[in-house]
Amino acid sequence: MTEQTLPATGREWHLAARPDGWPTPGDFALVEAPVQAPGAGQIVVRNEYLSVDPYMRGRMNDVKSYVPPFRLGAVMEGGAVGRVVASAAEGFAVGDAVLHGLGWREYTTLDAAKGVKVDDALPLRSYLGVLGMTGLTAYAGLLEVGSFQEGEAVFVSGAAGAVGSVVGQIAKLRGASLVVGSAGSPEKVRRLTEEFGFDAAFDYKAGPVAEQLAEAAPDGIDVYFDNVGGEHLEAAIGALNLRGRAVLCGAIAQYNDTRPPTGPRNLALAIGKRLRLQGMLVGDHYALQPQFVAEVGGWLREGKLVVEDTVVDGFENTVDAFIGMLRGANTGKMLVRVAG
Amino acid sequence: MTEQTLPATGREWHLAARPDGWPTPGDFALVEAPVQAPGAGQIVVRNEYLSVDPYMRGRMNDVKSYVPPFRLGAVMEGGAVGRVVASAAEGFAVGDAVLHGLGWREYTTLDAAKGVKVDDALPLRSYLGVLGMTGLTAYAGLLEVGSFQEGEAVFVSGAAGAVGSVVGQIAKLRGASLVVGSAGSPEKVRRLTEEFGFDAAFDYKAGPVAEQLAEAAPDGIDVYFDNVGGEHLEAAIGALNLRGRAVLCGAIAQYNDTRPPTGPRNLALAIGKRLRLQGMLVGDHYALQPQFVAEVGGWLREGKLVVEDTVVDGFENTVDAFIGMLRGANTGKMLVRVAG
Numbered sequence: 151m152t153e154q155t156l157p158a159t160g161r162e163w164h165l166a167a168r169p170d171g172w173p174t175p176g177d178f179a180l181v182e183a184p185v186q187a188p189g190a191g192q193i194v195v196r197n198e199y200l201s202v203d204p205y206m207r208g209r210m211n212d213v214k215s216y217v218p219p220f221r222l223g224a225v226m227e228g229g230a231v232g233r234v235v236a237s238a239a240e241g242f243a244v245g246d247a248v249l250h251g252l253g254w255r256e257y258t259t260l261d262a263a264k265g266v267k268v269d270d271a272l273p274l275r276s277y278l279g280v281l282g283m284t285g286l287t288a289y290a291g292l293l294e295v296g297s298f299q300e301g302e303a304v305f306v307s308g309a310a311g312a313v314g315s316v317v318g319q320i321a322k323l324r325g326a327s328l329v330v331g332s333a334g335s336p337e338k339v340r341r342l343t344e345e346f347g348f349d350a351a352f353d354y355k356a357g358p359v360a361e362q363l364a365e366a367a368p369d370g371i372d373v374y375f376d377n378v379g380g381e382h383l384e385a386a387i388g389a390l391n392l393r394g395r396a397v398l399c400g401a402i403a404q405y406n407d408t409r410p411p412t413g414p415r416n417l418a419l420a421i422g423k424r425l426r427l428q429g430m431l432v433g434d435h436y437a438l439q440p441q442f443v444a445e446v447g448g449w450l451r452e453g454k455l456v457v458e459d460t461v462v463d464g465f466e467n468t469v470d471a472f473i474g475m476l477r478g479a480n481t482g483k484m485l486v487r488v489a490g
Numbered sequence: 491m492t493e494q495t496l497p498a499t500g501r502e503w504h505l506a507a508r509p510d511g512w513p514t515p516g517d518f519a520l521v522e523a524p525v526q527a528p529g530a531g532q533i534v535v536r537n538e539y540l541s542v543d544p545y546m547r548g549r550m551n552d553v554k555s556y557v558p559p560f561r562l563g564a565v566m567e568g569g570a571v572g573r574v575v576a577s578a579a580e581g582f583a584v585g586d587a588v589l590h591g592l593g594w595r596e597y598t599t600l601d602a603a604k605g606v607k608v609d610d611a612l613p614l615r616s617y618l619g620v621l622g623m624t625g626l627t628a629y630a631g632l633l634e635v636g637s638f639q640e641g642e643a644v645f646v647s648g649a650a651g652a653v654g655s656v657v658g659q660i661a662k663l664r665g666a667s668l669v670v671g672s673a674g675s676p677e678k679v680r681r682l683t684e685e686f687g688f689d690a691a692f693d694y695k696a697g698p699v700a701e702q703l704a705e706a707a708p709d710g711i712d713v714y715f716d717n718v719g720g721e722h723l724e725a726a727i728g729a730l731n732l733r734g735r736a737v738l739c740g741a742i743a744q745y746n747d748t749r750p751p752t753g754p755r756n757l758a759l760a761i762g763k764r765l766r767l768q769g770m771l772v773g774d775h776y777a778l779q780p781q782f783v784a785e786v787g788g789w790l791r792e793g794k795l796v797v798e799d800t801v802v803d804g805f806e807n808t809v810d811a812f813i814g815m816l817r818g819a820n821t822g823k824m825l826v827r828v829a830g
Contacts, residue, residue: 208762215762217762379757379758383757384753398757398758398760398761399761400761401758401761404758411755411758412752412753412755413724413752413753413754413755413756413757414753414754414757415751415752415753416753417719417723417738417753417754417757417767418719418738418741418744418751419769420738420767420768420769421738421739421740421741421769421770421771422548422555422557422769422771423769424768424769424770424771424774425768425769426766426767426768426769427757427760427766427767427768428760428764428765428766428767429759429760429761429762429763429764429765429766430761430764431761431762431764434764
């Protein structure tokens with residue numbers, strides 16, 4: 151066993167109550183807990199970056215689902231990346247960079263088999279974003295679920311977010327005829343066209359989505375990547391061309407609703423237009439990982455992919471970062487730098 | 491040229507006005523028109539059976555669509571089958587049975603290339619139903635769009651209708667673990683289980699669809715064949731299992747709405763369950779025709795497939811048959827026998 155000096159305790163964020171509608175800081179508790187020494191085959195990781203993601207809101211509800219809900223009174227889980235500070239596992243040495251799923255704590259003691267060593271030639275935080283689940287979601291959603299083909303027109307909602315900003319760029323790099331994005335502020339809209347290379351973008355708060363989409367994509371769209379649900383999905387169903395595809399990836403507009411949302415009233419258009427709407431979770435698409443890392447990693451090294459993370463400093467600010475992300479405070483991936 | 495004695499005139503049904511909501515007899519006009527002698531390459535068919543179908547309601551609206559609207563003041567078109575009474579086309583003789591798409595008239599003069607000679611060893615009307623577009627819709631929708639696999643559970647709405655009654659039977663013949671149907675009267679529900687071999691059926695007017703579906707399929711469903719839209723689609727989205735498929739084939743519950751319908755409020759469930767909802771029109775699936783005719787024709791000859799048509803006698807009753815079909819007066823395919 152190798153180790154640095156392990157502290158006696160570390161901080162963890164627990165889920166203290168199930169949010170009713172929008173989460174509040176009172177739904178979480180900051181807890182000081184012992185740092186467990188590693189058992190045989192285990193490592194202790196000092197986390198450097200934590201991920202806060204939209205899907206976490208859904209797991210806070212106590213509903214039957216194919217992904218189990220977070221447990222009350224337990225540590226929140228989520229993607230995290232850090233460095234080994236103690237190891238009783240073969241092949242893991244102090245200082246190794248490790249990606250794992252036991253976030254929202256400063257130190258994690260875990261079976262080494264549940265961690266993945268990553269190459270620290272690239273910034274560690276990229277493994278939570280463009281080279282991680284976020285990037286793979288964008289890649290698999292657009293190409294596999296959305297069956298995107300060169301020359302097609304793509305619309306992305308929540309386009310300034312972690313997934314959306316990558317979807318739009320992959321579409322352009324793969325030869326889209328048009329890439330349109332929507333976002334929730336003039337500043338984000340500016341970034342979409344000026345920094346992320348979208349052909350057109352609009353502020354969904356500035357007017358009806360259907361009208362703004364029709365103006366940005368007068369010849370319609372072929373693929374819609376949905377991070378939002380609600381009005382956006384209805385507008386996209388209207389704009390989709392014959393045999394268009396909608397990738398249902400998120401519905402952040404609805405996650406904090408306490409009343410049932412309205413559904414797309416124009417869904418029957420899917421019959422005549424032979425549309426395909428398909429839900430996705432990234433976990434179904436790990437087989438794409440090698441192709442994804444090769445292609446997206448290549449674009450990153452060549453500087454063809456613009457990545458803008460929003461980094462909140464300080465473990466104690468994790469909940470604020472999470473709630474801020476739900477309200478759209480981020481551009482690109484929202485991350486917490488543990489040692490702020 | 492060969493011919494029987496051609497009458498000077500025949501009757502046609504014209505679209506006189508675009509219906510606002512439910513069609514009424516006043517939206518149609520019965521017109522006496524000359525019967526054209528066949529030009530070179532043409533035939534004259536005396537129609538024996540006409541098809542009245544749900545899709546026709548949509549084509550009565552003057553809306554931009556991928557299928558052009560019916561023209562005002564022109565003959566209504568639709569599937570028809572009859573016999574040649576005059577021919578100036580090679581390969582077509584008086585008495586030949588011909589299927590074509592120029593219905594809602596007693597006599598049709600058409601380019602022979604637009605008709606298909608059919609084998610009259612089977613009842614002619616079956617070419618408008620189980621061996622025609624109706625049957626192919628059921629076959630392609632279940633197997634190709636719905637990706638149905640042996641051992642899966644299937645739910646069909648509008649199950650006593652022309653398409654639905656065939657979908658359920660194909661599912662059983664192909665090894666479904668459970669086939670559930672909904673229909674709009676106790677008598678139709680009885681027929682679904684007693685005559686068409688459905689495992690379970692319910693009357694959607696007798697209670698909430700979601701509750702009745704949960705009772706009939708407590709372990710959920712894998713494929714939903716939607717002829718109805720509205721409440722049925724929402725209930726099915728709730729009941730679909732992981733990676734379930736919804737075939738969006740019709741929305742008859744909505745065709746006569748003058749206000750926008752509500753959409754499925756639970757569509758975001760498609761994300762976690764990775765559902766696929768896909769619209770279809772039969773015209774995309776003609777490549778399946780040989781396989782379809784072989785398999786379904788075989789079941790028909792072996793008496794494994796129960797076909798119940800509802801036949802309305804008399805050309806003058808075509809509009810009543812059409813409106814009756816929209817209101818659910820039929821079991822199986824609704825047909826008009828021209829000479830009543």
